[in-house]
Amino acid sequence: MAGSEEEVKLFGSVGSPFVIRVQIALKLKGVEYNYQEETLGSLSDTLLKFNPVYKMVPVFLHKGKPISESLVILEYIDETWKHNPILPSDPYQRAMARFWSKFIDDKCVAPAWKSAFMIDEKEREKAAEELFEALQFLENELKDKKFFGGEEFGFVDIAALFIPLFKEVAEFKLFTSDQFPKLYKWSQEFYNHPVVKENMPSKDQLFGYFKARSATLAASRK
Amino acid sequence: MAGSEEEVKLFGSVGSPFVIRVQIALKLKGVEYNYQEETLGSLSDTLLKFNPVYKMVPVFLHKGKPISESLVILEYIDETWKHNPILPSDPYQRAMARFWSKFIDDKCVAPAWKSAFMIDEKEREKAAEELFEALQFLENELKDKKFFGGEEFGFVDIAALFIPLFKEVAEFKLFTSDQFPKLYKWSQEFYNHPVVKENMPSKDQLFGYFKARSATLAASRK
Incomplete structure (x- = not known):
């Protein structure tokens, strides 16, 4: 090598x-x-x-x-x-960070994908409902914290970046400041973080990726 | 409390x-x-x-x-x-343990469930194929190690206990000593481990659980 x-x-x-x-x-x-x-x-x-x-x-x-x-x-x-450190040092807080990151992958990413790109309308609606329910859990978990772990940007924030990125591409009506005020505020804090700012792809790059990923997924289902 | x-x-x-x-x-x-x-x-x-x-x-x-x-x-x-310790101390070995445990949950547990209990025959066959492919990866990963992490019983072995338990209940023909000789040998080592022996439910208890779980899953799909 x-x-x-x-x-x-x-x-x-x-x-x-x-x-x-x-x-x-x-x-x-x-x-x-x-x-x-x-x-x-x-x-x-x-x-x-x-x-x-x-x-x-x-x-x-x-x-x-x-x-x-x-x-x-x-x-x-x-x-x-x-x-x-990205993960908190306290074992219980670490467990919570792992729990919510897994939750984001299992309960947000998959339905977000489906609700944005599925062709079948019923499946799309079902996925949107699942995503809505999952976002409600995240909204509750944020409470009045700046980031998921508290004052410091960390593991769950990095895991959750899928949500604002997806929103940008798919323009979810779900995710408005009215329905999820805490997630909305979090997404603003997220975008304002200097490291996030430096690493964000352009909207065209995001669209390009989602289109290509959608095509490879469709091909794998054939 | x-x-x-x-x-x-x-x-x-x-x-x-x-x-x-x-x-x-x-x-x-x-x-x-x-x-x-x-x-x-x-x-x-x-x-x-x-x-x-x-x-x-x-x-x-x-x-x-x-x-x-x-x-x-x-x-x-x-x-x-x-x-x-259950996880290895080396960061790379820890990453591998996390990778394979997640793989077991994502690629073995779900299809094992479907291939054992789904009613639709086509879906059952598809799940059995997926499971076969996943078990092949685990077979290759075992190499000539006694346990997934080497000589010591650890994280991935605990995660993988689903496989021998499922086999016991569903009596997979997939999982024979001929097709997966290393997994077969591992499952014997697994059952022989003193801590495993002490904590195994009876076959009746296993059947009871799988039946109840299957019923709650069916109810949630309605």
Whole structure:
């Protein structure tokens, strides 16, 4: 394998929220890395070798060893570069951060995807209802905190970036300041965070990613 | 809330593999706990208060604070009682343990469930194919190791207990010593581990759980 023993490399696709999670974590830690752009639907042999299970970005490479799954990568980054912690130090708060991040992946990301891109209207409506219910849980969890973990931007905020990004592309009517005032306020704090600002793709890049991802998903269902 | 500040309590249902995961972890750590049996389909108000999101067992209670999601509970237990570690100490090995445990939940548990209990034959066959493919990845991952993490019984073994338990109930023809010799050998090592032996439900209890779970799932689809 080329590159030094200490090389940090990220295989991503511009506009992928899962990849942006990793980029934000690396930026928070100040870790320099090489970036390799992958084309959805035509992934490199290296990517497929590193992630034979899911055949997806992101793949994170450190000291020649690959890791996939964005939340798993975030935990690795937090354990490897210990300054500027992403997870809280208290075991119960850590458990809550893991719980809500998993909740976001299981209960928000999948229905958000369906409610934005499914062709069948009934399925789309059902997904929108599921998403509405899930966002209500997140709204309640935010309480009056600035970020999910409190004053500090952290693990759950990074996991939840899917929500404002998706909103930008799909223009959900669901997610308004009236219905989810706390999530709305959070999304503003989120966008205002300096590390987030630096790492946000343009709207065109986001659209490009969602279109390509939607096409590869449709192809996999055939 | 009743009970002392340090009270450890587990809300479970006999025969639930997710609950057994937590019981095995507590046994490995030698942590004493109170157990409260919950009836699927008629959960207690306390359980619903502690797990309003998923309305499921297990719920783990420590110092009056509830945690749900079995893998999140395992990480909490490992961080709170540090002796007899369940996760490896090396960050990369920890990432791999998290990756494979998530893989088991996403790619094995759901299709195993469907292939055993779905009524529609086409869906059942599709799920069986998915499960076969997923088990192949686990077979390759085991290599010639005694347990998933090597010589020591750990996180992924606990996560993977779903596989031998499911096999016992559903009597998969998929999972034979011929097709998956390493998984087969692992499942024997698994059953021979003293902590596993002590915590295994009877076949009747397993059947009871799977039947009840299947009924509550069917009811939720209506």
